[in-house]
Amino acid sequence: MPADRPTMPPVRLHPEAELARDALSAPLLARAARLARWAGTGVPVGVGGELVDKSLIAATEHLDLAGDEEGPAYTAEAWQLAVDTGLVEITEDEDGAAVDDAAAADLPDDAAVGTATPGEELALLTSGSPQDVLDIWLGGMETVLADAVAPDLSDIAEQLADGGELDLDALDWNPEEEAELLDGILGNLYLLSALNEVPGQDVPLPALAASMIVPDDMDEPTDEILEEVSAAMMRLDDQFRVLEPIGLVAYRPVDEALIEELDEDGDTVRAAEPLADEDVARYGMVRLTPLGVWAVRARMLDAGVDAPAVGDLADQNADTLLAALPDYPEVLAQAESEQWLAARTPLDAARDLLAAARGDDEYGPLRRLAAQQTLSLVAPEAEPALREVLDDRYLGGLARVWLAERGLPDIPEPSQDMVFWLTVDTIAAQLGDTDDAAAAELRELVQGLTEQHSGFFDEVWRVDHPATAEVLEVMGQLHPDKKAAKEARKAAFKARSRQAD
Template sequence: MPGDRSEMPPLRLPSEAELARQALAAPLFADAVRLARGVRPAPAAGTPGTRDAPVTVVPGGADGGAGGAAGGDALAWRIAVATGLAGAGGEPGPAGNGSAATGPAGERPAAGGAARAATAGEVVRRITVAGPGEILGLWRGALETVLGGNGTGPGESRGHGAASPDGSPAGRPDGAAAGGAAAGGADAMADRAAGAPVTGTARARLHGADTVLDQVLSGLYLLTALEGGAAGPPWPSVPLPALAATAVVPAGMTHPTDAVLEEVLAAVVRLDVRFRELDPLGAVEYRPVDPELIAEFDGNGGPAGDRGETAASGGSGEETAPGAPGGPPGPGDVHRYGVVRLTPLGAHGLRARLLAAGVDAPLVGDLAERGAPELLDAAGRLPEVLAREEVRLWLDRREPRAAAGELLAAARGDDRAAPARRLGCQQALALVGPEAEPALREVLEDRHLGGLARVWLAERGAAGVPAPSEDLVFWLTVDTLAAQLGAGDARPGDPAGTAALEALVEGLVGRHSGFLDAAWQVDHPATGEVLEAMSRLHPDRAVAKAARRAAYKARTRGHG
């Protein structure tokens, strides 16, 4: 699945056994299994009693084309065939051939319609004894069936994709009696929306390699991992308009135009259809868009109706107030535009798609078996909470003194990323117990590590710690700033933001009046870059100018 990142933050998922249990409990997948179990093998041609034998048939063919299996079973039957839960065979023949033919839902096919005999798949006969991995593989196949364009299309009965008046998808226990005109009306509007044109950025992305749905799902996975991935489910819910905007609004646009907002709303209507299908599959928990809003959007020239060139021209040019019919959602309307939460099962499926697309999507704890250099490199790019959890899991598998030795060895170096590794090492060592003290004492005279070793020992009240030289104090200060300021290719900025960095620099220069005069002489590869960054961050123009002069001296001398 395409994404805007080559690496995702780690996510915590339940065990495969728990995920498999959730897959079997998902209504749409359970229906696919139920349909496959009910299929009886088609008798061979010429077998005595063929005309009178009861045969399960799939109207419209086993590929589930338009006019396929009745009602809410259409998409479930497609999943059954696509995943191998049920097979398809036999020759097409007239439905009214005198056999007691029934469809997957028990209905007879329409008179005169074509029918294809179905066969029971070998997979469904094994599903009761299948392991978690096999069940999850089948479920991922179901996910691909829905996402790959094999779900219901315009004009078909959506069944599981239709919404009941209370917002629950039809075909599920909580919406089983919600068919009829109300659901049909919502389906009709959604069907027309699915076939409506898109313009500008939306069209380019929709017809390009990265579809809007792929980008939205990738964004949902990323937001989930960032906001609560390490803690595990349940994860935060995300308003559908916000997800749609990530795929439609051009990068860097802070004030979307009316035309772009219209594209966002058009994407919301389309995504509403797709998330209604993903909800009963167990991939997401979805509160659908209020049908009244779709009707309002339809009545104001939105994509649910005959829009002509409205979208292409960017609308009438009149600005619509937030919350007004056809306009962007107001502060109290966001939930009416749909809210989606990724489930653990959905995260499992999306992660498999990300990995297949070459995107690194690790799980919490994956770093526990890797070396200290990989741990420090990866943890340096993670939010603080995630980094701390990864380090804790890594330390749990190692003896404290040995772990400290590995971390210290990985923190050495004069390369551009070394300051970030040392800062990560210092933060990781904060979680190590007193048993690691011998490893810290061994590096007290090390140019790269002596400063952080003294800090670690002093914080724990260790005796006999030699005082650092002035050169070591300045070197450690520059090294720490290089990591926190993100000099060069090092850690990209401090998580606390620019304001905190400004306060850090201002406080450092304020406490040590001669800092800039001494700092440019520090023999550290990042000295010049650190001083240049300080000149940009310090609010006092005179101090900033002095920092630039110091940076020039450092570079002239060969320090950064």
């Protein structure tokens, strides 16, 4: 295919209005919005904009989380998101303006140095456009992503105890590596979302971790690699627990009964339960939500990655459409074609597709196959366009197929040359597909062609098609009958000799 083919496979995005509703219903943003409205008359905050003790208690009660052991933590997290996304704005008190970082360390925990009130962004959640909502959510998601790759707070607290200093090396934490690993994991989930024909399929956490660690050429992972995978799983489990409340992923956490519990000396306090093969889901299952697919794509586009979405080609010409479709999974190729056709009349669409399908270049067969598949979706009103090309060497064969499939009358019989040319062109379009199922299908096609046409190899080598010799060579490799395979190789030699003359 052309060198500029998409870096990522296309994805099917949900409508923006639906994604905006998903964003508003994400637990973390929903709580942040509730707290921003609650702050209507002003809420005392500390140096970093955090809720002071009394305010945190009141906020936790406002969110109906007072009975939850983790309620204050959930509330603080939601409040921080409100601050980071502009749902609330902080005004420093007159006394608070003079507090610098050094002085802040000496303030009591419940010292208020500012006041929080609803910010301008809050109104956009209810009166703004879907894109406004998504922009606010996306900013919040970036904050959550940063939290997900942050080091364990308990480790930091231990270092800072008794006047200690923060030592990143001792934490065994590299922010760039952590962010890169999570980006890679999200990229893999995005790929799986694009390639899965059945939407919403969960991915086992062990498989996801292994995809980032186990080398592609390693048949059996070593014990060291397996330990790395296990450690990565536990890190991902923590990260996905952080990411799920913002609506980026749907996550079923690792069953804690499967995790060995150790004491301070490293001795086993509670052994992990044994796991049966059919219980692999207990090690965690994850997938990107529709909102997550949209978000990861947005980040890829910002990073300069070509990440197409179904519908991107609706306003492009037929040449662009046919160049892109061969890289699309079948289901998404059809969806893209349907949107492209919806913007045109059947007759105009058919004429544009047929014109773009011509050519003797190496990608011509793929374009014609894509054109044939797209034309199969075109309404019968396109019939005149197909009849106009019945005598065309490139298009006459596929035009006859289109007319015959619709049971239309007065279809002229094709010449033998046209039949053979179409045969070569059809096989040439499938040569680059390395999928096992596609290879088996091509093998059946090769066998069927030779059985239907006696003396097939005696004639086909004369076909004036750039791929004739290559097609015959592949037929010789695929044909299950040794005699026929030998005839195909001989025909390929004759075709190469003819082309060299």
